[in-house]
Amino acid sequence: MTHSPFQLFEQPIDRINTNSIKWNKYKGRDILPMWVADSDFRVPESITAALHQHVEHGIFGYGQAPERLTELLVERMKQCYDWDIEPEWIAYLPGLVCGLNLAVRALTEADQGVISPKPIYPPFMSSVRLAKRSLSVAPVTLQNNRWRIDLAQTEVTPESKLMLLCNPLNPGGTVYRRDELLALADFAKKHDLYVCSDEIHCDLILDETARHIPFASLNEDAAQRSVTLIAPSKTFNIAGLGASMAIIPNPDLRRQFIRAKAGIVPDVNVLAYTAAQAAYENCQPWLDQQLDFLRHQRTKVEQAINAMPYLKLHPIEATYLAWIDASALPVTSPFKFFESAGVGLSPGADFGNSRFVRLNFACRSDTLDEGLRRMRTAIDELGQTK
Structure with a gap:
């Protein structure tokens, strides 16, 4: 058989x-x-076993991010993506969508604007609408048989302060190459834009000739103007548990982000931490x-x-x-x-x-x-x- x-x-x-x-x-x-x-x-099975062990313990009080999970995330970014990050750069979130919304509210003022790709994952545009910020479009067009942002057609206004990026692209499935990301970084620098990069699908690269490159890993300027959102949720099918991470090298941006989160966005629940740690450690x-x-x-x-x-x-x-x-x-x-x-x-x-x-x-x-x-x-x- x-x-x-x-x-x-x-x-x-x-x-x-x-x-x-x-x-x-x-x-x-x-x-x-x-x-x-x-x-x-x-x-x-390693995730299920870790959750069973936690449930058997029988107590589900307030929790905090396990030190081991932070260590694993630092190790993973280096091993998988050649990106050196520091533990203090990490802010844990109960979902990636709230990270998009926090980035819009933390990095822009009421009279400032946001540039979003289009077509794009719906929470990109709704995060701008809900925050009552002005929206400009970065058209996603077919270029050499791949869906990419067309920078030449991207709308920039005097109010524009933040650019949203999705890499790998959803929808479209594009993995941005280094030269394409550098062009985006130059665009952000030229127009003095912060960049919030949704990289939740970074572990799901199907084209074996492509490699995920975190936007913030390009150079120091890109790092200092960026918020990177990642999660094990799509990778390991644990989205319903809710464990995501924002990686923010710039201490001022990080403080603004955490301040916007305070009192509104709940902490990650203890079972989500358990699942995320097991995912990155054993799976x-x-x-x-x-x-x-x-x-x-x-x-x-x-x-x-x-x-x-x-x-x-x-x-x-x-x-x-x-x-x-x-x-x-x-x-x-x-x-x-x-x-x-x-x-x-x-x-x-x-x-x-x-x-x-x-x-x-x-x-x-x-x-x-x-x-x-x-x-x-x-x-x-x-x-x-x-």
């Missing part, structure tokens, strides 16, 4: 009735949930296997989508999210069209372009195969009715 090399990620796990946002959205309906960035993979072999599986899934998605009429998918360098161009599809809403065919994708409108949809392929092979089959069938039937 042969075993799949990906059996860790092919386990049938029923997520109905587990209070899962992803799966509850279509509960009771024959629609495959392939939307929010939440994988269907059971977490590594690299599991991550390596997951990356192999995601590369397999990515190849399947790219080939299947690009074989369908009307659709186009450009190479996915990172993340488990496919940003599908459905602009040629002769329907009013690509999202509603595929939802009616039994595939629940993320609507492109949420990211800034309603002619796209985003597909999450961090699921079992049979789930992905069925989702792609339903999409192809719907398109074929559309062609027959024309």
Whole structure:
């Protein structure tokens, strides 16, 4: 009997009735949930074991960041990304989205503005709106078959004070190369902008010719004007526990950030710290296997989508999210069209372009195969009715 090399990620796990946002959205309906960035993979056993040990202890009082977790984060940034950071640069957060919102409020005044990529992960733009700051757009365009910020078309106003960056890019999956990041750093220096870099997908690099480079690691100027947001949540599927980190080399920016957090943003809960520490200490072999599986899934998605009429998918360098161009599809809403065919994708409108949809392929092979089959069938039937 042969075993799949990906059996860790092919386990049938029923997520109905587990209070899962992803799966509850279509509960009771024959629609495959392939939307929010939440994988269907059971977490590594080391994380489960650490959580069990903590639960068995039976006390869940106020906690603080374990010294070992901070040591692991410092070690990981050096080993994986050749970035030397200091423990005091780290501010722990109960989620990355609150980090985006804190950065906007801490690094800009009420009369200042923020530059955001577009299309982009929705909390980028909502963080600006909720803080009542003015928004300028850095258009994300297709350049040499890769989605990138077009600096030549980026709007800068006299009020602009902060630029938001997403690397790897969500949506789009681009891993910015060093020369591209240096151009962004020069742009920030020229216009005297702070930079908040969301790097939550940094561990999920699928293109083996690419390497994640933290924006703040480029040079001292980039470091001193930056806030870097990272987390083990997407990497190890522990987003529901809530443990994220802001790395802020500049002491003045760090004080502003922590001051904005005080009394509003809660501390990270003790189980989240436990899970994060176990993830960074023991789970690299599991991550390596997951990356192999995601590369397999990515190849399947790219080939299947690009074989369908009307659709186009450009190479996915990172993340488990496919940003599908459905602009040629002769329907009013690509999202509603595929939802009616039994595939629940993320609507492109949420990211800034309603002619796209985003597909999450961090699921079992049979789930992905069925989702792609339903999409192809719907398109074929559309062609027959024309």
